[in-house]
Amino acid sequence: MARPVQYNVHPKPAEMPEGHYGEGFFAGKLSDVVGLARKNSMWPLPFATSCCGIEFMCLMASHYDMARFGSERMGFTPRQCDLLMVMGTIAKKMGPILKQVYIQMSEPRWVLAMGACASSGGIFDSYSVLQGIDQIIPVDVYVPGCPPRPEGVIQGILQVQDLVQNERLRQRYSPKYQALLESYGIQ
Amino acid sequence: MDLSNPAIQASLSEKHAALLTGFEESYGMLTVISPAAEALRLLQHLHDDYGFRFLTDICAIHYPERSGEELCVVYHLHNLPENKRLRVKAYIPIAKPDIATATRLFPGANWMERETYDFFGVNFVGHPNLIRIMNVEEMDYFPMRKEYPMEDASRRDKDDEMFGRGGSFF
Numbered sequence: 001m002a003r004p005v006q007y008n009v010h011p012k013p014a015e016m017p018e019g020h021y022g023e024g025f026f027a028g029k030l031s032d033v034v035g036l037a038r039k040n041s042m043w044p045l046p047f048a049t050s051c052c053g054i055e056f057m058c059l060m061a062s063h064y065d066m067a068r069f070g071s072e073r074m075g076f077t078p079r080q081c082d083l084l085m086v087m088g089t090i091a092k093k094m095g096p097i098l099k100q101v102y103i104q105m106s107e108p109r110w111v112l113a114m115g116a117c118a119s120s121g122g123i124f125d126s127y128s129v130l131q132g133i134d135q136i137i138p139v140d141v142y143v144p145g146c147p148p149r150p151e152g153v154i155q156g157i158l159q160v161q162d163l164v165q166n167e168r169l170r171q172r173y174s175p176k177y178q179a180l181l182e183s184y185g186i187q
Numbered sequence: 188m189d190l191s192n193p194a195i196q197a198s199l200s201e202k203h204a205a206l207l208t209g210f211e212e213s214y215g216m217l218t219v220i221s222p223a224a225e226a227l228r229l230l231q232h233l234h235d236d237y238g239f240r241f242l243t244d245i246c247a248i249h250y251p252e253r254s255g256e257e258l259c260v261v262y263h264l265h266n267l268p269e270n271k272r273l274r275v276k277a278y279i280p281i282a283k284p285d286i287a288t289a290t291r292l293f294p295g296a297n298w299m300e301r302e303t304y305d306f307f308g309v310n311f312v313g314h315p316n317l318i319r320i321m322n323v324e325e326m327d328y329f330p331m332r333k334e335y336p337m338e339d340a341s342r343r344d345k346d347d348e349m350f351g352r353g354g355s356f357f
Contacts, residue, residue, distance in 0.1 A: 093323050127330040128322060 035165040038082070038108070040070040042157070042164070045081035047101060049088030052115040055147040056087050064150040069157055078104040083160060084137075087147075089117040090130045102137045103186055107172050110160050113139045114153055116146045138180055188237070190271045192217040195237065203232055211276075218274040223260070226277040227287040230262060234292055239264035239273055242289065245299035247307040249281075249332045257281035260309055262289070279309070281332075288314040306331035 017036055019028025048056055060066050075081040078101045090098055113133055116122035119142040121131035140163055143156035196210050206229040211218040221229045233239040243263040250257055256278035264273045279286055288311040289296040300311040301320040308329035311317055
């Protein structure tokens with residue numbers, strides 16, 4: 001008997017990495033499979049200091065629902081997380097703490113700067129405010145807005161997911177990446 | 188004890204004329220102006236004799252145009268039983284911004300004086316630990332002094348090019 005309500009009217013088939021497959025086997029690139037797994041199970045670490053944090057709560061709640069993108073599990077310890085989401089004004093005095101949090105995250109790690117303040121200091125052209133978190137840690141994706149709409153942040157998360165999926169397995173060991181970290185004074 | 192503004196003014200001028208240079212009254216609140224060297228003594232009398240036992244705030248003001256008395260240290264006092272507030276002002280030169288600490292009279296002055304030092308560079312002589320409290324330790328200037336342009340073109344940390352504040356816009 002058919003159910004009275006069909007909930008998932010347009011089921012989206014799961015995307016599949018390139019490769020050869022048949023009954024009971026799949027042969028493809030490991031990096032594709034790892035990328036797929038990582039991408040769809042990001043653990044965000046919210047570093048929310050001001051109004052963007054409120055927008056982030058909205059993003060996590062039922063209306064916008066980050067769980068649809070596999071990122072509903074927030075970890076409040078940097079050691080378990082792979083996406084650092086910096087939301088809000090970072091004062092210069094908080095800079096070293098943010099850097100410490102970033103260092104405590106294990107590789108691979110990504111950073112999303114949400115909002116004008118985290119990206120550039122925003123309206124706070126002031127002696128006490130860090131003019132963008134990219135002065136102390138490398139940033140992968142910037143989401144503009146003051147604050148950004150939750151849709152904007154979802155777009156940002158999707159871009160992070162793209163980066164995660166397409167990352168080569170040895171990328172983090174490359175001299176270029178090491179030089180980048182070196183330029184920020186991170187070992 | 189009558190704590191109306193005229194009564195305080197009369198009483199202070201009679202007993203402690205040497206500790207003050209004038210009075211102001213704005214929005215119903217009496218301000219006593221005191222020479223910096225005598226400010227602590229005046230605070231002591233207000234504390235002991237007039238019941239102003241609570242220090243609401245210490246802050247400073249920078250008046251760049253007043254030469255010789257550029258910095259003004261402001262004490263806000265409160266007599267809690269009578270619910271009476273009073274302001275004490277002391278002017279000091281920016282070249283030698285020294286004033287005696289009030290921490291022995293009001294232990295709560297400790298952090299307030301550190302904050303005033305942090306933002307205006309007022310040197311509270313005798314303070315037990317006069318270091319920065321709000322700003323980063325490495326800061327080598329006093330940011331609330333009116334010495335800096337609103338948008339400082341010499342700043343290095345603002346990335347103008349990316350955010351449409353000059354640079355190559357088109």
